[in-house]
Structure formats: C-alpha cells, structure tokens
Amino acid sequence: MAASSLSTQTHFNPTPPKTHLGLFNQNQVVLYGKTTTTTCRRRFISCSAEDKTVVIGLAADSGCGKSTFMRRLTSVFGGAAEPPKGGNPDSNTLISEMTTVICLDDYHSLDRTGRKEKGVTALDPRANDFDLMYHQVKAIKEGIPVDKPIYNHVSGLLDPPELIKPPKILVIEGLHPMYDARVRELLDFSIYLDISNEVKFAWKIQRDMAERGHSLESIKASIDARKSDFDAYIDPQKQYADAVIQVLPTQLIPDDNEGNVLRVRLIMKEGVKYFDPVYLFDEGSTISWIPCGRKLTCSYPGIKFTYCPDTYYGHEVSVLEMDGQFDRLDELIYVESHLSNISTKFYGEVTQQMLKHADFPGSNNGTGLFQTIIGLKIRDLYEQITRTKTAAPLEATKA
Numbered sequence: 001m002a003a004s005s006l007s008t009q010t011h012f013n014p015t016p017p018k019t020h021l022g023l024f025n026q027n028q029v030v031l032y033g034k035t036t037t038t039t040c041r042r043r044f045i046s047c048s049a050e051d052k053t054v055v056i057g058l059a060a061d062s063g064c065g066k067s068t069f070m071r072r073l074t075s076v077f078g079g080a081a082e083p084p085k086g087g088n089p090d091s092n093t094l095i096s097e098m099t100t101v102i103c104l105d106d107y108h109s110l111d112r113t114g115r116k117e118k119g120v121t122a123l124d125p126r127a128n129d130f131d132l133m134y135h136q137v138k139a140i141k142e143g144i145p146v147d148k149p150i151y152n153h154v155s156g157l158l159d160p161p162e163l164i165k166p167p168k169i170l171v172i173e174g175l176h177p178m179y180d181a182r183v184r185e186l187l188d189f190s191i192y193l194d195i196s197n198e199v200k201f202a203w204k205i206q207r208d209m210a211e212r213g214h215s216l217e218s219i220k221a222s223i224d225a226r227k228s229d230f231d232a233y234i235d236p237q238k239q240y241a242d243a244v245i246q247v248l249p250t251q252l253i254p255d256d257n258e259g260n261v262l263r264v265r266l267i268m269k270e271g272v273k274y275f276d277p278v279y280l281f282d283e284g285s286t287i288s289w290i291p292c293g294r295k296l297t298c299s300y301p302g303i304k305f306t307y308c309p310d311t312y313y314g315h316e317v318s319v320l321e322m323d324g325q326f327d328r329l330d331e332l333i334y335v336e337s338h339l340s341n342i343s344t345k346f347y348g349e350v351t352q353q354m355l356k357h358a359d360f361p362g363s364n365n366g367t368g369l370f371q372t373i374i375g376l377k378i379r380d381l382y383e384q385i386t387r388t389k390t391a392a393p394l395e396a397t398k399a
C-alpha cells in the first residue's frame with residue numbers, strides 16, 4: 001500500500017492476525033494484517049549484513065524533549081527530517097536521507113476512547129501492542145519494509161497504516177523502546193531522557209500553558225494521573241539505557257525554585273560495543289572544573305563541570321555533569337577543546353552544531369550540549385557498524 005493513499009482518519013483495528021506475523025521471512029513485507037513478497041534494498045536476492053538498519057532507541061515520558069533531541073540528532077546526519085511525502089498529515093514519522101524516526105505511540109493498541117473505557121493510560125503496557133512493535137522493528141532491521149499503524153494525536157484514533165521502508169538508521173522514540181526484552185535486543189544503542197519531576201513540571205507548564213492553552217490545575221492533574229504508571233513502566237527502562245541524560249535543578253543556587261538553571265548529567269555505560277564514553281581532561285579520574293574566567297563569560301551562578309566514574313544500576317559508568325548555563329554560545333569551543341572522545345570530525349564541530357540550533361530549547365545548557373554529543377556518538381557508532389559489516393565479507397574472502 002502506498003503512503004499516499006493513507007490520508008483517511010477512520011477508526012482502525014491495529015492488531016493483525018497473529019498467524020500473519022509469524023509468517024514473515026527475509027523477503028516479505030510485514031504488513032498490518034497481511035504479508036506480501038518483496039526484495040531487499042539494493043536489489044539483493046536476500047538481505048546481506050551490510051543492508052541491515054542500525055536501530056536506536058530513545059525513551060522518555062511525554063514532554064521531556066524527545067522531539068528536540070531528534071531534531072539535533074537528525075541534523076548531525078545532515079538534511080531536514082520531514083513527515084512521509086503525500087502521506088497522512090498527522091503522521092508521527094520523520095524521514096531524512098539517512099534516518100527514519102518512528103514514534104512508538106503508533107503502537108498504541110487502544111485509542112483514546114478505548115483507554116478511557118478500560119481505565120488505562122497510554123503508559124500501561126495493556127494499551128500497547130508489543131508483539132507488533134517487535135515484529136516490525138525486527139523486520140525493518142532486516143531490511144524489510146513494514147506497514148506501520150499510525151496513532152493520530154489530533155483525533156485520538158488509530159489511523160490506517162503507513163509504509164516504512166528500511167532506512168540506514170531507524171530511531172524508535174517514545175514511552176517504551178526498552179520495555180519489551182525482545183525489542184530491547186534489537187537496539188544497537190539506547191538512550192533514556194531522565195527529567196526530574198520539578199523540571200518536567202516546569203517544561204510542561206511552559207509548553208502546555210503557553211502553546212496549548214491548558215490550565216495549571218489540568219497540567220498538574222495530568223502529571224499526577226500518569227505518575228504511578230510512569231514509575232511502574234517508563235522509569236525502570238533507564239537501567240537498560242547505554243546513555244542517560246539526567247536533568248535536575250541546579251545546585252549552584254541555594255534552594256532554587258525557579259527551575260531555569262539546570263544541572264545535567266550524562267551517564268555513559270562502560271563496555272558498550274562501538275561506544276567510548278566522553279571524558280574531561282583525564283579518562284577515569286574524578287574532576288571538578290569551573291571554567292569561568294578569562295576564556296568563558298559566566299554571569300551568576302556560573303558553570304561547573306564534574307566528571308567521575310560511578311556505578312548505575314550495577315553497571316560501571318562514566319558521568320559527565322554540567323551545572324549552569326552558557327552566556328555566549330560561541331565560547332563553548334573552550335569547553336569542547338577540553339573534552340575527549342566526542343567523536344567530532346573536525347575541531348569545533350560540537351560548537352558549530354550548537355550554534356546552528358541556538359534557538360532550540362536547552363541550547364545554553366547541558367541538555368543541548370549532551371544531546372549534541374550523543375548525536376555525534378551515534379554517527380560514530382553507525383560508521384563503525386557499517387565499516388565492520390563491509391569489512392567482514394572481505395576478511396572472509398581473504399581467509
């Protein structure tokens with residue numbers, strides 16, 4: 001089915017007969033309710049290793065900066081990310097030359113009315129179809145196009161599906177990319193955006209009051225209504241993430257309750273294939289650095305970086321922390337020059353990326369800085385994986 005034919009907004013049952021899902025093989029399209037035959041990308045008879053899509057998972061609660069992060073990530077790969085051309089205007093998918101970002105809300109098995117009737121939130125696994133998510137992400141990873149459902153956030157209904165062709169890099173973003181062990185296994189790299197309750201509340205107010213006309217009480221009520229499911233189903237996923245970006249109130253201003261200045265921690269798991277954690281000055285040491293002085297303009301409360309080894313859910317990690325905010329973004333080059341393993345292709349690339357998107361939320365603090373660095377690490381990971389895949393057949397021929 002062509003994406004261009006998918007513009008109606010009728011109620012649609014997203015659960016395909018299980019038998020169809022069990023049938024697909026390397027040369028089949030995993031469709032919503034039926035399976036058809038196709039060939040892999042690059043006209044191979046069957047999919048070879050180098051055809052396989054690299055899959056990245058990004059987990060966070062709603063309103064925690066996933067879209068902003070995605071814009072920074074896709075920009076690292078160049079080109080604008082846009083919804084599928086001629087498709088459903090309410091599609092949640094973003095496609096660029098190298099990347100396709102799919103929103104896991106599309107795997108809601110209950111629409112807005114269905115959730116209300118059953119008394120479950122969208123965070124509850126019972127409102128989501130993990131079997132379909134698993135089979136479709138697996139198929140895409142293997143180079144097979146899929147017919148993915150669409151959850152329409154405007155109508156609250158499940159729309160007819162859209163065709164997703166295997167990209168070079170697939171990002172699955174949403175509430176549950178690391179919830180189901182089978183989906184987790186498919187991820188080449190995973191990120192969790194861990195936004196503390198105070199900060200989440202401040203961001204929600206900023207967006208939902210200013211942009212969506214919601215009242216303070218209704219925002220509070222919606223956060224409270226999701227809290228127990230968030231704690232039960234979303235938050236535990238951070239233990240599986242290869243990198244966590246944790247966003248907390250500043251410690252530079254005693255008893256700060258403004259929420260404007262942030263303390264942001266980049267928690268990076270050690271021993272992850274194709275991922276070398278970033279470090280400050282000296283790998284593995286414990287460092288505290290206040291760069292404010294001649295090279296960096298800092299108004300109150302200044303900027304403080306820390307770097308140290310730690311453990312996180314029983315894993316060895318490196319933690320890089322930035323508390324405070326930049327006054328002048330162009331001076332970030334001074335900080336960048338003291339960071340190592342940032343996977344840049346030229347001196348100043350982090351600063352250039354940050355300046356390019358100076359208008360994005362978080363560009364003057366650690367959220368923007370660490371999201372940009374993770375974007376560069378993902379590019380590096382992708383390049384290493386593809387290099388390995390193309391080198392492997394050559395090695396085999398030599399042997």
Ligand SMILES: Nc1ncnc2c1ncn2[C@@H]1O[C@H](COP(=O)(O)OP(=O)(O)OP(=O)(O)O)[C@@H](O)[C@H]1O
Pocket residue numbers: 060061062063064065066067068069203204206207361362363367368
């Ligand atoms: N780093 C940041 N600093 C300050 N505010 C931010 C930051 N990131 C996001 N926000 C605020 O949070 C709001 C939500 O961000 P964004 O749309 O990126 O989140 P999301 O997780 O994609 O949300 P949803 O899932 O609800 O679509 C933004 O409008 C902005 O007000």
Ligand SMILES: O=C(CO)[C@H](O)[C@H](O)COP(=O)(O)O
Pocket residue numbers: 061062105112122123152153154156175
């Ligand atoms: O947690 C969410 C992820 O974005 C949404 O609340 C969920 O997808 C339901 O969406 P809507 O509120 O538009 O019905």
